[in-house]
Amino acid sequence: MSSPLVFIDGDQGTTGLQIHERLRSRTDLKLVTLPAAERKDSRRRAQAINACDIAILCLPDGAAREAVAAIVNPAVRVIDASSTHRTHPDWTYGFPEMTPGQAERIATARRVTNPGCYPTGAVGLLRPLLHAGLIPGNHPVSIYAVSGYSGRGRAGVEEYEGPGAVNAPSYQIYGLELAHKHAPEIQQYAGLTHRPIFVPAYGAYRQGIVLTISLNVRLLERHADGAALHACLARHYAEAAHVHVLPLHESRDLKQLDPQVLNGTDDMRLSVFPNAEHGHVLLSAVFDNLGKGAAGAAVQNLNLMLAQS
Known part of the structure; x- marks a missing residue:
């Protein structure tokens, strides 16, 4: 053959x-x-x-x-x-x-x-939680993400690695009109009934993404808290070869998220950071925008x- x-x-x-x-x-x-x-x-x-x-x-x-x-x-x-x-x-x-x-x-x-690279992280975090009923479909979701400049394609590489690289900005938020083309994709595959707010950014490094979603527990379903959100994600990806959920005890020890930590791999790491005192939860996805993204x-x-x- x-x-x-x-x-x-x-x-x-x-x-x-x-x-x-x-x-x-x-x-x-x-x-x-x-x-x-x-x-x-x-x-x-x-x-x-x-x-x-x-x-x-x-x-x-x-x-x-x-x-x-x-x-x-x-x-x-x-x-x-x-x-x-x-x-x-x-x-x-x-x-x-x-x-x-x-x-x-x-x-x-x-x-x-x-x-899309950003939707991989957003859908990866949201879809299991909405499917399990922990986050309501009409939840007002806001997503923030920063990617390496290679996410812009050849234009980004040229700006940061070409003759004028010395003038390239160290950091830039874009999509300020809140009409980024990834938003409908995230809405559809996450299972949201309303378009999410999505704010992307580029940093002065070649590749790697950190994407975060902030949640207020009082707006979630009654049985949802940081532990329940984490357990749901851990169950969903238990057998996945390329998507891993960081154990809660490890996320408690983290002080920062490095967007480049998984560069050169096809893996994505999901984390849950709960603050029970304030009723807040931060969800995060870290992956290589040229790998899993x-x-x-x-x-x-x-x-x-x-x-x-």
């Missing part, structure tokens, strides 16, 4: 480069990319995508839509790393640990949409899909 053909469309960006690096030495698949002279040739790109078994799209949203529209071969399966199809009902959400059976749904899907997630989904090929 011949090795499956995996075509990366857009292997020059931060995510595409990482995926290419992870796959290029594998012997269980044949990796296909286009030479520089053909990358903007729509005819050649259409030929390549229709000749492959699985296409991984690492493209801007508009280009990803065009790539999918060019598929006429019904056997082609797609992993889209753009945000184009993340809330589309015909696409399977590529977060294997989100719910029981999600990994199996990804394995058999024809169209898989990779989660992008390239690592795409390869995890690819492996699931290859197992069903």
